[in-house]
Amino acid sequence: MDYMIRFMQIHESFRQPETEALATLAGIPLEWVFYSHDSPFAIVRFPSTTDPATAARTLITRSILASAIYELWGTGLDYPSLHQDVRQRSAPYWPLHSQHSFRFEIDSFQGSHTSSQHTAIIESFAYMAFSGPIRMKNPSAQFVVFEDFLLDAPLPHQLHLGRLVASGNRKATLNKYTLKKRRYIATTSMDSELALVTANLALAAPGKLAYDPFMGTGSFPLACAHFGAGVFGSDLDGRSVRGKGGRDVRSNFTQYATSPLYLGGFVADLTNTPLRSSRCLDAIVCDPPYGVREGLKVLGSHKPELQAEVFLEDGRLAHLAETYLPPKKAYSFLRMLGDVLEFGTGALVEGGRLCMWMPVAGATAEEEPKGVGGKERRGGGGEGGQEGGAGKEEEYAIPHHPALELVSECTQHFNKWSRRLLTYRRLANSCIDENEMLAYQAARLILQGENGVGTADDLNSFRRKYFRGFLDPSMPRQHEKLPHTY
Amino acid sequence: MKLLTLNFLTCARKTCKSTAAAFPLHPKDAELEQIEIDMNPLFVKNMLPRLEWEAMKTLTQELGLPALPAETPAPEELTTEDGEASQVLKDLHVLLMETSVASGKLVCGNCGHEYAVKEGIANFLLPSHMV
Numbered sequence: 001m002d003y004m005i006r007f008m009q010i011h012e013s014f015r016q017p018e019t020e021a022l023a024t025l026a027g028i029p030l031e032w033v034f035y036s037h038d039s040p041f042a043i044v045r046f047p048s049t050t051d052p053a054t055a056a057r058t059l060i061t062r063s064i065l066a067s068a069i070y071e072l073w074g075t076g077l078d079y080p081s082l083h084q085d086v087r088q089r090s091a092p093y094w095p096l097h098s099q100h101s102f103r104f105e106i107d108s109f110q111g112s113h114t115s116s117q118h119t120a121i122i123e124s125f126a127y128m129a130f131s132g133p134i135r136m137k138n139p140s141a142q143f144v145v146f147e148d149f150l151l152d153a154p155l156p157h158q159l160h161l162g163r164l165v166a167s168g169n170r171k172a173t174l175n176k177y178t179l180k181k182r183r184y185i186a187t188t189s190m191d192s193e194l195a196l197v198t199a200n201l202a203l204a205a206p207g208k209l210a211y212d213p214f215m216g217t218g219s220f221p222l223a224c225a226h227f228g229a230g231v232f233g234s235d236l237d238g239r240s241v242r243g244k245g246g247r248d249v250r251s252n253f254t255q256y257a258t259s260p261l262y263l264g265g266f267v268a269d270l271t272n273t274p275l276r277s278s279r280c281l282d283a284i285v286c287d288p289p290y291g292v293r294e295g296l297k298v299l300g301s302h303k304p305e306l307q308a309e310v311f312l313e314d315g316r317l318a319h320l321a322e323t324y325l326p327p328k329k330a331y332s333f334l335r336m337l338g339d340v341l342e343f344g345t346g347a348l349v350e351g352g353r354l355c356m357w358m359p360v361a362g363a364t365a366e367e368e369p370k371g372v373g374g375k376e377r378r379g380g381g382g383e384g385g386q387e388g389g390a391g392k393e394e395e396y397a398i399p400h401h402p403a404l405e406l407v408s409e410c411t412q413h414f415n416k417w418s419r420r421l422l423t424y425r426r427l428a429n430s431c432i433d434e435n436e437m438l439a440y441q442a443a444r445l446i447l448q449g450e451n452g453v454g455t456a457d458d459l460n461s462f463r464r465k466y467f468r469g470f471l472d473p474s475m476p477r478q479h480e481k482l483p484h485t486y
Numbered sequence: 487m488k489l490l491t492l493n494f495l496t497c498a499r500k501t502c503k504s505t506a507a508a509f510p511l512h513p514k515d516a517e518l519e520q521i522e523i524d525m526n527p528l529f530v531k532n533m534l535p536r537l538e539w540e541a542m543k544t545l546t547q548e549l550g551l552p553a554l555p556a557e558t559p560a561p562e563e564l565t566t567e568d569g570e571a572s573q574v575l576k577d578l579h580v581l582l583m584e585t586s587v588a589s590g591k592l593v594c595g596n597c598g599h600e601y602a603v604k605e606g607i608a609n610f611l612l613p614s615h616m617v
Contacts, residue, residue: 207529207531208529208532209529209532230526232491236611238607238611241607242604260523260524263487263490263491264487264488264491264586265487266495266608267608267610268498268611269612272498272610272612272617274495275496276494276538277504278536278538299612299617300617301614303614306614306615307615308615309613309615310613324613326611
């Protein structure tokens with residue numbers, strides 16, 4: 001039997017990858033019979049599964065972007081063809097439900113009916129001869145007629161009849177995790193719906209370990225812990241980890257009763273990470289700073305006087321003082337993405353996943369001499385940000401690493417810009433192309449140069465060498481500016 | 487920060503990372519905290535092979551906690567014959583999941599740099615001359 005997934009008509013490009021991730025996690029073979037970004041109704045099959053109903057139920061429980069899954073009892077372009085298909089496909093199943101309490105409803109996408117039309121549609125299925133009681137609350141069998149209308153069309157162009165197998169927990173989960181009710185958030189907290197979808201794509205699950213190197217207020221670790229994974233995180237900005245007045249990352253875990261899964265947070269820089277070199281993470285989930293508002297920073301300084309120990313007036317070492325704040329220097333966004341991929345390669349177990357957000361387009365200041373263009377300055381602070389003189393924006397290529405396979409690429413569109421969620425899978429060492437890896441490592445070494453500091457000019461070759469050109473012609477190119485919140 | 491997490495952390499300096507002396511970090515003036523939580527046998531079982539057991543032993547010794555078995559416990563040691571949590575698992579749970587460093591310092595055995603831990607949060611930021 002085929003199954004119908006009732007998706008939400010939002011974040012369309014995330015829907016299939018989420019469902020596929022959940023199938024991978026549960027080891028369910030999944031085949032798409034019908035899927036379209038323009039429809040909330042998708043049809044799937046579970047080939048060579050002995051218990052497809054259980055597979056369907058498992059698939060939907062964790063889904064954030066699908067609300068329910070149904071047995072597909074029929075499909076058609078209009079009501080006569082639907083009825084014909086229902087007779088063909090589902091007649092053998094009618095007697096199974098003939099005595100059960102049941103209910104019929106209509107789910108119209110972009111369409112509506114008067115109540116008399118509604119009743120007439122439901123009564124047109126009378127030939128199925130269900131003699132059990134009609135019960136609106138908790139019936140044994142729940143049937144839904146799905147109507148798919150094109151916008152403003154008078155008649156639906158696609159119809160389905162389904163019997164409910166299982167509903168997901170989307171509503172309750174979103175209601176619980178909404179940022180509106182979260183005790184501790186910041187301007188850049190990831191919206192809870194997409195954080196949970198990200199955790200699904202990362203295959204977060206009980207017994208697994210996930211890490212967020214740009215934790216902020218903990219949106220991703222919280223989402224991964226919701227699905228049972230042990231989590232920890234870090235951030236370059238200690239203030240975000242520590243919080244204030246009892247509102248901190250830990251208090252968020254307490255709020256959602258997942259603090260047993262929170263292994264701790266610390267203050268650290270990804271380019272100087274304290275994580276030991278060992279492949280012990282099942283997932284890395286992150287939304288690296290886009291470097292617009294503050295300019296992207298890493299530890300270090302270009303000032304010559306800071307390259308040796310600095311003493312305070314009283315003779316003590318400056319960096320040992322209680323109030324010491326380490327200097328930070330500007331860093332390239334694209335180089336940092338490369339660092340995240342390299343870090344992921346070294347830290348993920350085989351099959352482990354890296355989920356990383358990035359803007360689709362942005363300034364490429366390093367491609368132009370500073371100050372050229374004279375367009376509006378981006379970034380409020382103006383303090384040392386490398387975005388300073390940028391005027392030009394272009395679509396970023398999708399970062400590539402020989403040890404990581406791109407699993408999915410999802411785009412979230414905003415009014416004036418968009419961003420991507422990239423999901424990678426750590427390949428087995430035996431599956432990595434050796435020559436490609438050698439070339440990649442060599443290129444990285446050259447880039448790092450002395451003291452691991454590359455100049456802005458290096459970034460051109462960085463782009464050429466590390467990023468595989470990628471322009472999907474079907475995707476509208478975004479040339480808009482990032483909002484000031486990032 | 488839970489003791490489990492400490493087992494994944496070493497000195498943040500690039501020059502130290504490759505040296506054996508930098509790991510594990512040594513607690514100094516450490517104040518421990520123990521919070522009782524529900525057991526998570528699957529998680530502990532999955533983490534065991536990822537732990538550096540020698541470092542775990544060093545840490546418990548330096549913190550004055552009960553000694554650990556000589557080798558990483560095998561998965562079958564975590565349950566009793568009736569499928570219940572064994573004493574080994576219970577002890578590991580207390581050590582790895584319930585015990586955390588609330589404050590103090592973590593010292594690198596190679597360069598001697600001290601990382602401060604305050605309110606359970608360690609600070610691994612480095613001054614410019616150490617980057």
